[in-house]
Amino acid sequence: MILKLTPEHKTELKTLVEQDLIHNLQFIEYYPFLYNHDPRFGFYGFFEDQELVGALYFSPFNMGISVQDGIDPTVFKEKLSTLPSKFLYGKKNILTSVSPLPNRKDHPYSYGKLPIGKLADDVPQKVVQATQHDFSSLLEFYEGKNIQLEMKELLPHLIERGLVFIVKDGQKVISSALAHSTTQDFCLIGAVYTDPEYQGQRLAYSSVLALTQHLHSQGITPYLFFEDHLPHLHRFYGKFGFVKEADYLMLHE
Missing domain, CATH: 3.40.630 (Aminopeptidase)
Incomplete structure (x- = not known):
């Protein structure tokens, strides 16, 4: 039933x-x-x-x-x-x-974790934790993007919990990464995106690094998934020590 x-x-x-x-x-x-x-x-x-x-x-x-x-x-x-x-x-x-x-069509994804103790010692200088003052800018930043979260409904409490890391140019958000679905030990990382006008500056790397360092400092192991057939994503998350846990599917149009 x-x-x-x-x-x-x-x-x-x-x-x-x-x-x-x-x-x-x-x-x-x-x-x-x-x-x-x-x-x-x-x-x-x-x-x-x-x-x-x-x-x-x-x-x-x-x-x-x-x-x-x-x-x-x-x-x-x-x-x-x-x-x-x-x-x-x-x-x-x-x-x-x-x-x-x-x-719906089947799209293969990789699912895995960024284990504690595997990060580089880089210090991401330009990245800050978002505040509620950044909410409207973040909504505008993510508007129309293929981001798989309901930003209007979920962002406020993610910001409140210090789980959104951003890079800004003045008041404009130009790169971001966030964590959600958080437990005492685990979470999901998602919504990793950089404004195309600012790509090539390693801003996505810095955003994910700052977020992951923050999570690891709290004893939280982040998990994530990405399209399996894209080599640059394997290389990108490999820099953070990505360990694959399972084959996933995403079913959408």
Whole structure:
């Protein structure tokens, strides 16, 4: 049985997510949406014998599923086929089992971590932590970009928690990287972007380095994913000691 999840299901949902936490981190960023009535965000759960054994989160941009071992992911295929989220991503072995989906193509991704103790000693001079005064500039910076996060809804609390690092030219944001879906030990890095007019100055490197140094100083290991067929991304994240954990798929148009 598939049901829409409510705040009363949060404990069960967290228990399910934490059974494979490294591959379920993005669920965490959307936990607050259990408590609101915005129909664009939410969770569905699959129950067997009144136990939550599978879950799906959705938002305007993102969608993903998690199932206990032995549960067939195809129980969510109808939802995955009809929900309007732009991106669906997760472990290749799980998403292969629900493919094909209408109007979506499979794009291979690499998923892994930037382990503590593997960073260069470089000091990124131009990078600062964003403040709430930078919120409007960041929204403008990310507007129209292929960034897989709902910036208007998520940025304020990420800034408040010191998880957004930027480079500015005057008041203009020209490069940024952020962390989200943060636990005591892990997080996801995303939204790494540099204004094309300022490329070639290693600003993305500096932004990711400053962010990763900050996370490592707090004992947090960041995870991330990127398109597997792009050699420059392998080289870029290799500079931070990237260790691949799994093959992922991104399903979108």
